[in-house]
Amino acid sequence: MRILTGNDLKTGAVIWWTGRGWSIHVEDAADVGEHGEAILAAEDGARRVNGGYIINADETPKGPRPAHIKDRIRALGPTVRPDLSLKPADPAAGEWVI
Amino acid sequence: MYQYDKYDQAMVDARVEDFRDQVRRRIAGDMNDDQFKPLRLKNGLYLQLHAYMLRVAIPYGTLDSRQLRKLAEIARKYDRGYGHFTTRQNLQYHWIKLEEAPDILAELATVEMHAIQTSGESIRNISADQYAGAAADEICDPRPWAELLRQATSFHPEFSYLPRKFKICVISSPADRAALRWHDCALRIVRNEAGEEGFEVYAGGGMGRTPFIAYKIRDFCPAAQIFSYIQAILRVWNLHARRDNIHKQRMKILVHDLGEEEFRRQVEEAFEHFLTLGTDFPQAEYDRIAAYFAPPPFETGLPEEIDRTDPDFALWVDQQVIAHKAPGYAIANISLKPIGGIGGDVTAEQMEVVADLAKRYSFDDVRVTHAQNLVLPHVRKIDLYAVWEALREAKLADANLDLVTDVIACPGLDYCTLANARSIPVAQKIQQRFADMDRQRDLGELKIKISGCINACGHHHAGHIGILGVDRKGTENYQLLLGGSGAEDTTQAKITGPGFDEDGVVDAVERAVECYRTLRDPGERFLDTYRRVGFDAFKEAIYG
Numbered sequence: 001m002r003i004l005t006g007n008d009l010k011t012g013a014v015i016w017w018t019g020r021g022w023s024i025h026v027e028d029a030a031d032v033g034e035h036g037e038a039i040l041a042a043e044d045g046a047r048r049v050n051g052g053y054i055i056n057a058d059e060t061p062k063g064p065r066p067a068h069i070k071d072r073i074r075a076l077g078p079t080v081r082p083d084l085s086l087k088p089a090d091p092a093a094g095e096w097v098i
Numbered sequence: 099m100y101q102y103d104k105y106d107q108a109m110v111d112a113r114v115e116d117f118r119d120q121v122r123r124r125i126a127g128d129m130n131d132d133q134f135k136p137l138r139l140k141n142g143l144y145l146q147l148h149a150y151m152l153r154v155a156i157p158y159g160t161l162d163s164r165q166l167r168k169l170a171e172i173a174r175k176y177d178r179g180y181g182h183f184t185t186r187q188n189l190q191y192h193w194i195k196l197e198e199a200p201d202i203l204a205e206l207a208t209v210e211m212h213a214i215q216t217s218g219e220s221i222r223n224i225s226a227d228q229y230a231g232a233a234a235d236e237i238c239d240p241r242p243w244a245e246l247l248r249q250a251t252s253f254h255p256e257f258s259y260l261p262r263k264f265k266i267c268v269i270s271s272p273a274d275r276a277a278l279r280w281h282d283c284a285l286r287i288v289r290n291e292a293g294e295e296g297f298e299v300y301a302g303g304g305m306g307r308t309p310f311i312a313y314k315i316r317d318f319c320p321a322a323q324i325f326s327y328i329q330a331i332l333r334v335w336n337l338h339a340r341r342d343n344i345h346k347q348r349m350k351i352l353v354h355d356l357g358e359e360e361f362r363r364q365v366e367e368a369f370e371h372f373l374t375l376g377t378d379f380p381q382a383e384y385d386r387i388a389a390y391f392a393p394p395p396f397e398t399g400l401p402e403e404i405d406r407t408d409p410d411f412a413l414w415v416d417q418q419v420i421a422h423k424a425p426g427y428a429i430a431n432i433s434l435k436p437i438g439g440i441g442g443d444v445t446a447e448q449m450e451v452v453a454d455l456a457k458r459y460s461f462d463d464v465r466v467t468h469a470q471n472l473v474l475p476h477v478r479k480i481d482l483y484a485v486w487e488a489l490r491e492a493k494l495a496d497a498n499l500d501l502v503t504d505v506i507a508c509p510g511l512d513y514c515t516l517a518n519a520r521s522i523p524v525a526q527k528i529q530q531r532f533a534d535m536d537r538q539r540d541l542g543e544l545k546i547k548i549s550g551c552i553n554a555c556g557h558h559h560a561g562h563i564g565i566l567g568v569d570r571k572g573t574e575n576y577q578l579l580l581g582g583s584g585a586e587d588t589t590q591a592k593i594t595g596p597g598f599d600e601d602g603v604v605d606a607v608e609r610a611v612e613c614y615r616t617l618r619d620p621g622e623r624f625l626d627t628y629r630r631v632g633f634d635a636f637k638e639a640i641y642g
Contacts, residue, residue, distance in 0.1 A: 010125060010197045012149035047127050051145060068572055070511060073520075074147050078512035080440055080522045084178055084193075 001031040003064050004039060005071065006052030014074045015049060022048060024086065026075035027063035065096070072097045099160050099463070100245050100390045102210045109253070110207045113214060117141050118200035125197065140220070142213025143199050146515050150194040152202060153216040158226035158244040158268070159187030159466040163453035166464055168209040170449035176202050181449070183434060183442040185506060185557055186265075187225050187466040188216055192513050214252065219260045221251045227269040227276050228467040231391060232429050232475040234421040237287050238295065240268040242388040243324070246379050249387075250325055257332060261339035262347035264332070265304070277468055277584035279303045279312040280560055282349045283331055288318065296320045301331055301361065302353030305554035310350040311588050313358045315365060323369075325378045330368035334361065393424075394461035394476055400426025404479050411486050413535070417497040419482065428479050430460075432472040432489060433496035435504050437529045440522050442470030442507075451492040459485055468557075468584075469506055469545075471499070502544040502611070503529040506557055510550030510567060511574070517550035519567025519574035520600075524548055527604045532611075541611060544624045547582070560584035562625045563607055564591040576603035580610065580636055581628050594637050606640050613639035 003026075004017035015022040017039060019030035032039055036054040043049045055071050057064040066072050077085030079094050087093040102110070117137070124134040138144075142153040154169070161169075169189060173181050176198050177191040184190055194202065206212055215222060224244045231239040247266060251257050257264070269276050270287035278284040284300035297319045303312030319327045331349075338356075340346035353361045402425065406412035420429040432452060435441045444452075456464045456474055459481045465473035477485055489495040498504045505528055508514065510521030525548055532538055547561030551568075558564030564579035575597040582591025598606050611624070613636050618627045628636060 007145060007149075011195045012145060014148060044131075047125070050131060069574065070147070070515075070517075073511060077148060079520065080512050080526070 001057050001059055001064060002033065002036055002054055003029040003057045003066070004032055004036055004049075004052060004054055005029070005066075005074065006040075006043075006049035009047050009050040012050075016075075017043070017049075017052075026066065029057065029064045031059075031064075062096075069097065099162060099241075100157075100387065106210070106249075107207070110210075110212050110214075113141070113212065114200060114203045114207050117203060121196060121200050136218065138196075138199075139217040140214070141199070141203065142216035143194070143196070144217060144515075146192060146513055147511075148513065149192065150196055150199065151513070152191045152194045152199060152213055153184070154189045154191070154206060154211060154213050155216050155223045156188050156211075156466050157248055158224060158230065158241050159228050159468075160226075160230075160241065161456075161464040161466065162462045163457040163464070165209045165211055166449050166453040166456070168205060168211070170446035170453070172202055172205055173446040173449070180443055180445045182440075182509065183444065183466050183470050183472070185468050185470065185508070185555055186223055187228070187468055188223055189466070190509075192509070219262055221254075221257050221260070221264045221266060224248050225265070225267045225276055225281075225468060227271060228465040228473050229275065229420065229429055229475060230270070230465075231393065232422050232424075232427075233271055233273075234423045235273055236269075236271045236423070237289060238270050239388075239391050239393075240270040240285075240287055241391050242384060243285065243287070243321075244268045245387050245390070246384065247325070247328065250379070256329075256336065260332070260336065261341050262344075262349075264335075264349065266328075272586060274584070274586040274588070275467075277557065277560055277588075278586075279588040280305055280309075280557070280584055281312060283328060284312050285324070287321075290318050294320065297324050297327075299327060299331075301365070302350045302358075304348050304350040305557060305559045306348065307345065307552040307554075308348075308351065309554070309559040309590050310354055311590060312350075313353065313361075315358070315362045321384075322381070323373060323378055326372035326375075327365070327369050329372045329377065330365045333368045333372075334364045394463070396424040396427060396476070397478070398425070400478055401480055402426060404482060408483070410490075411483055414486050414495055414497040415482060417501070417539075418499050422476065424476070426479055428477050428482060430474040430477045430482060430485055431467075431499045432474065432494050433498055433504065434471050434494070435498055435529070436493060436496050437503060437533045438526050439529075441505055441525055444472075448492050448494055451488060451494065455485055455488055469500075469504065471504070497535070498538060500543045500545060501538045502532045502541050502546060503538060505529060505546045505548060506561070507548040508550050508556035510548075510556075514550060514555075516553055517567065518569035519550050519576065521548040521550040521556055521565075521567060524565060524567070524576065524600055524603060527600070528607055531604055531608060541615065542623055544611070545584075546607070557584060558582070559590050560588070561591055562623075562628070563610060565603055565607075566593075568597060570597065574600060576600065578603060578606050578610070578640065580633065581625065583625060587625075592633060594633075594640055596641075609640050610636055
């Protein structure tokens with residue numbers, strides 16, 4: 001599947017395109033098929049995303065898993081600071097990245 | 099230390115308001131990202147993996163307690179309670195919001211700090227020996243020269259749109275504690291036969307994807323002419339740099355393409371021109387700046403003895419305390435490399451502890467090292483125990499300066515958008531492998547440096563053992579290098595062979611270390627043994 005990501009313009013937070021808007025949770029990311037470029041152009045123009053790009057992801061029972069480790073780290077947070085990640089209470093969350 | 103005059107303050111304050119307006123226009127949609135990006139970079143604001151990152155300039159790595167407390171306050175108020183000291187003696191915040199960045203810059207300006215020229219194609223923060231003004235082996239304090247150059251080059255129109263970034267370093271000791279020859283332009287203060295102070299000038303160094311060690315292009319440039327000489331270097335580069343190719347824009351490429359002799363000839367020709375323009379620093383201006391760096395009022399008659407009754411304290415003294423030029427004083431190094439921690443990271447609370455110690459025990463002076471540690475440069479020996487106790491309470495009393503666990507590591511793929519692999523977890527695993535203090539001390543000086551990509555922010559080219567993280571088909575892979583040095587015996591490390599995974603590179607490091615331990619002669623450091631026995635013996639030990 002192909003999903004969209006970028007950063008929130010004002011806060012810099014990592015965000016994922018849900019089909020209707022943007023979420024900080026990669027689990028909410030929607031498959032955009034061949035429409036990624038058009039969606040990014042509209043969303044960038046409206047300043048709802050900064051530096052947006054299209055990535056490949058695998059569909060898993062827990063939701064999309066970005067194909068590249070860089071985007072998995074973006075999705076969760078720094079592996080060396082699980083307390084600052086999006087899942088600070090889940091000690092196994094880091095395994096999803098690696 | 100230097101204090102802003104009304105012109106400095108007015109410039110920095112104006113810059114904050116310029117940036118506030120630029121941010122407002124970006125958020126309002128009056129600028130797109132292509133237009134805004136160069137403006138935010140000129141103010142040290144990057145977009146990294148998880149958020150914006152603000153790189154704050156710490157000129158020549160010198161801070162006072164007021165500034166360090168402000169950095170702590172910003173960490174707590176605008177970031178997530180910590181900061182990260184870098185290999186350029188700067189500090190980075192990794193969780194910054196664009197909409198708050200102007201407020202942060204305004205807060206920095208209240209303590210004479212900024213983020214100007216910490217990014218972009220400009221002259222970056224000018225680095226210096228972290229022991230400046232305290233080292234027993236220095237000719238003079240190099241920081242007045244660093245400050246003069248900072249002032250002369252900041253906002254200078256010819257240097258505002260350079261082909262690429264440009265890094266300057268100034269030291270004044272035979273010992274090199276600042277990775278001198280890995281800089282675009284490096285200055286070492288020396289005295290000539292007549293006893294006059296001047297500079298050895300080096301040019302064309304740099305790490306990154308194409309590492310070069312700087313050539314010495316002048317044995318002696320009179321101190322009063324140094325700005326002409328630096329302008330000449332920059333002029334030659336500015337005229338001839340390969341602006342058509344991002345990988346060939348750094349000055350080191352030009353120097354090595356032209357060759358040492360031809361580059362020197364062109365610089366000397368330009369130098370003769372600049373000497374006629376009268377742009378060098380007047381003696382009165384040097385004197386004005388130097389007065390800010392006058393030695394603090396050291397007490398006399400202080401005892402030299404240190405009570406070493408407490409064995410943990412004695413261990414810390416042996417490893418972290420360096421000779422000072424004033425009798426009765428010492429230089430106290432503060433490790434930011436706890437075993438299994440994140441090198442260079444320091445919490446707001448720890449910053450405040452160090453600020454308090456600096457104020458009380460070190461003439462309000464703190465230094466940042468390129469090895470991502472801190473220094474209290476002027477501590478009375480009779481105060482060392484009290485300093486150590488406070489550091490221990492703040493978990494800042496590790497005794498591993500220059501040992502195998504004092505690992506330099508860039509933020510790597512945990513934070514950096516340029517990185518290909520994570521650096522910090524590798525550093526942590528190496529630290530855990532070699533955590534035993536007796537083993538560390540037995541191994542002695544051993545500098546491991548890790549970069550998460552070829553940009554080499556973790557100085558892997560200069561590591562006794564260097565590690566470079568690469569992306570191999572979407573997975574992290576680590577190349578091992580041996581034999582580098584960023585000291586006065588500067589050498590470039592050499593890649594040993596095929597790369598390893600994360601655990602594999604830690605094992606490979608251990609095999610290299612055991613090879614050293616087996617082959618060393620008495621008194622030899624790792625690097626000495628490597629140089630004596632050669633690359634092949636170590637390669638054989640690593641790959642079998």
